[in-house]
Amino acid sequence: MARDLPVGNGNVLVNFDTHYNMRDIYFPYVGQENQAIDHLSHFGVWTAEDFMWIDHPELKKKAGYLNDSMITNVTAVHERLGLKLLLRDGVDHQKDVFVRKVVVTNDWDRERTVKLYFHLDLHLYGNGVGDTVYYDPDLRSLVFYKGHRYMSLSCRTAEGSGSEPSSFAIGQKGIHRLEGTWRDAEDGQLGCNPIAQGSVDGTIELELTVPAGGSKEAWFWISFGRSYAEVKKLEAEVRSLTPHRLLQRTYNYWLEWLASDRHDLSLLTADMASFYKRSLLIIRTNMDNRGAIVAANDSDILKFARDTYSYMWPRDGALITHALDRSGYHALTRRFFNFCKNGLAEEGYLLHKYNPDGSAGSSWHPYIDEQGGKRLPIQEDETALVLYALWHHHKLGGTLSEAGDDYKSFVIPAADFLAAYMDASGLVLPSYDLWEERYGVHLYTAAAVYGGLQAAAMFAEQFRDKLRAIRYRDEADKLKLAVERSMVTEDGRFVRSLYWNADRQTYEPDMTLDASMYGVFDFGLFPVDDARVVATMKAIRDQLWVKTDVGGIARYTNDYYHQVTRDVENVPGNPWFICTLWYAEYVIAAAKDESGLKEAEELLRWTMGHALPSGVLAEQLHPFTGAPLSVSPLTWSHASFVKVVQEYVSKLKWFRQHRRSREDVSDARLLASSATGGAAE
Numbered sequence: 001m002a003r004d005l006p007v008g009n010g011n012v013l014v015n016f017d018t019h020y021n022m023r024d025i026y027f028p029y030v031g032q033e034n035q036a037i038d039h040l041s042h043f044g045v046w047t048a049e050d051f052m053w054i055d056h057p058e059l060k061k062k063a064g065y066l067n068d069s070m071i072t073n074v075t076a077v078h079e080r081l082g083l084k085l086l087l088r089d090g091v092d093h094q095k096d097v098f099v100r101k102v103v104v105t106n107d108w109d110r111e112r113t114v115k116l117y118f119h120l121d122l123h124l125y126g127n128g129v130g131d132t133v134y135y136d137p138d139l140r141s142l143v144f145y146k147g148h149r150y151m152s153l154s155c156r157t158a159e160g161s162g163s164e165p166s167s168f169a170i171g172q173k174g175i176h177r178l179e180g181t182w183r184d185a186e187d188g189q190l191g192c193n194p195i196a197q198g199s200v201d202g203t204i205e206l207e208l209t210v211p212a213g214g215s216k217e218a219w220f221w222i223s224f225g226r227s228y229a230e231v232k233k234l235e236a237e238v239r240s241l242t243p244h245r246l247l248q249r250t251y252n253y254w255l256e257w258l259a260s261d262r263h264d265l266s267l268l269t270a271d272m273a274s275f276y277k278r279s280l281l282i283i284r285t286n287m288d289n290r291g292a293i294v295a296a297n298d299s300d301i302l303k304f305a306r307d308t309y310s311y312m313w314p315r316d317g318a319l320i321t322h323a324l325d326r327s328g329y330h331a332l333t334r335r336f337f338n339f340c341k342n343g344l345a346e347e348g349y350l351l352h353k354y355n356p357d358g359s360a361g362s363s364w365h366p367y368i369d370e371q372g373g374k375r376l377p378i379q380e381d382e383t384a385l386v387l388y389a390l391w392h393h394h395k396l397g398g399t400l401s402e403a404g405d406d407y408k409s410f411v412i413p414a415a416d417f418l419a420a421y422m423d424a425s426g427l428v429l430p431s432y433d434l435w436e437e438r439y440g441v442h443l444y445t446a447a448a449v450y451g452g453l454q455a456a457a458m459f460a461e462q463f464r465d466k467l468r469a470i471r472y473r474d475e476a477d478k479l480k481l482a483v484e485r486s487m488v489t490e491d492g493r494f495v496r497s498l499y500w501n502a503d504r505q506t507y508e509p510d511m512t513l514d515a516s517m518y519g520v521f522d523f524g525l526f527p528v529d530d531a532r533v534v535a536t537m538k539a540i541r542d543q544l545w546v547k548t549d550v551g552g553i554a555r556y557t558n559d560y561y562h563q564v565t566r567d568v569e570n571v572p573g574n575p576w577f578i579c580t581l582w583y584a585e586y587v588i589a590a591a592k593d594e595s596g597l598k599e600a601e602e603l604l605r606w607t608m609g610h611a612l613p614s615g616v617l618a619e620q621l622h623p624f625t626g627a628p629l630s631v632s633p634l635t636w637s638h639a640s641f642v643k644v645v646q647e648y649v650s651k652l653k654w655f656r657q658h659r660r661s662r663e664d665v666s667d668a669r670l671l672a673s674s675a676t677g678g679a680a681e
Contacts, residue, residue: 190203349376
């Protein structure tokens with residue numbers, strides 16, 4: 001089930017499913033150590049008439065964020081029971097505390113007792129072996145712990161009577177046919193077992209007396225720490241400050257954070273500006289405070305491959321930081337580049353992917369080829385794109401004079417590797433493609449390496465390193481010529497890849513259309529109006545567009561990943577948000593006037609229209625239903641939307657300014673003509 005409405009602070013990340021069940025709880029790294037690992041934590045409501053969990057079909061919900069902040073805003077109505085719920089959740093931006101506000105409204109004309117139940121099913125360190133949960137009378141909390149991971153679950157009414165929680169349940173689950181303590185809540189009576197160990201869970205109860213036609217406010221929170229002393233201190237701070245103040249200051253913080261974006265959003269419609277802001281916030285939820293930008297944190301994907309997207313791919317991170325740098329968040333993106341400096345291999349390349357703590361991530365790229373010879377298990381574009389993004393980071397941030405350490409410790413070794421990893425013709429040597437499926441020489445990789453070498457040359461010029469500047473530019477020029485010689489078809493468009501044929505001792509072209517071929521202009525290898533670029537992008541639009549009611553652009557012809565139909569003629573693959581937005585980038589870059597931006601705006605609206613109601617973008621869509629497929633949210637999807645909006649706003653502003661300038665000149669000439677004519681008369 002797709003993940004929705006993420007909230008976090010860079011140390012803690014909480015994901016919900018589309019029914020608003022809590023599913024993923026990451027701490028102390030975003031994307032590493034999922035303390036829930038897809039096990040559902042329940043939230044329920046008891047009345048004398050009936051009981052319901054938050055995902056009950058009679059409970060009609062509307063879920064989103066509160067006014068473009070990172071605070072959720074969920075309303076739920078149960079008509080038969082005459083109850084309304086308002087839930088607002090957030091993770092404090094200063095402390096590692098998840099806070100939930102609940103407002104219960106009683107529509108009946110008599111006072112009622114309502115009990116709220118918050119259940120946690122944890123698997124500390126990502127497994128359910130050896131956990132302990134107990135009721136702590138000093139904290140009045142359920143405390144979960146194992147090793148150096150502690151979490152406390154607490155509650156109070158708005159008044160804070162001191163008697164909360166009104167009850168609790170602690171027990172085992174997943175063994176001896178035990179489902180968990182959440183089952184105990186359904187009759188409104190919890191057992192108050194004081195402690196359990198092994199595979200455990202816990203539930204707290206908060207009893208409210210809700211007046212006729214009135215409302216009552218309740219608060220729940222989870223504190224995170226590496227020791228009992230840490231959660232004890234946090235519990236004292238929450239009670240002293242009140243959970244209300246934590247939620248309010250977090251709401252204010254995210255509004256201020258968004259206000260620092262430097263783009264003129266007044267040129268956009270209100271709904272597009274709001275979606276842009278939401279995308280920035282969702283990107284931030286998947287960024288760890290130590291620099292890792294995680295691709296996605298949706299543990300539902302475990303069912304398919306027993307692995308996740310909770311890794312830092314340098315490529316994704318580079319393109320995401322580029323969008324954020326354009327917005328002005330330079331201090332935040334600085335952490336990513338520090339992360340990459342620390343992760344750079346001695347030979348000058350970046351690995352396939354990394355864990356959020358900086359260690360090497362899992363990989364399926366072999367270290368030997370079919371004959372047993374050595375092969376680098378890399379995607380070369382990843383190293384190149386970090387170089388490319390680092391140059392723009394300093395240029396946009398006005399910090400080139402401070403880039404000396406970056407130049408010495410990252411730019412030189414990475415650029416030297418790129419410059420050396422080429423054959424005699426100037427082509428890049430084989431590596432894996434950005435889709436992580438094919439080993440060869442890829443157009444996207446070549447474009448990325450070209451952009452990376454040009455960036456390195458500009459760094460070298462900045463630091464008066466003339467010989468390196470000349471070398472890097474020379475290698476980039478050779479690469480461009482080699483692409484022109486070897487990667488263009490007879491009918492004038494680019495090829496996706498070249499694969500080495502050992503028998504014939506030559507490269508053979510892969511003619512498959514691939515949306516990633518847009519990189520040939522985006523990273524500056526060829527101008528957007530080059531006839532070969534135009535022909536390639538036209539073919540992508542014509543042949544990779546999904547011919548169903550859903551629409552969108554597929555990755556490439558006959559894409560097998562999560563494939564749902566063999567009708568490749570109409571559905572070349574599932575529509576991907578990033579691929580559709582790449583084409584929108586091309587439309588903007590190629591536009592000659594404001595009318596030329598119309599298709600790009602339509603593609604932006606297509607993206608918005610196929611998001612979850614909250615604004616969350618998945619990786620891809622079902623081509624017939626439009627339902628999210630694979631992971632959700634995908635950080636790259638949101639960064640692509642952000643970048644395309646930035647380019648759209650910039651181009652639109654340029655067109656309008658020049659139109660006004662031309663109108664001013666025309667008016668001036670008219671006035672001059674009138675004045676001259678008057679004098680003649």
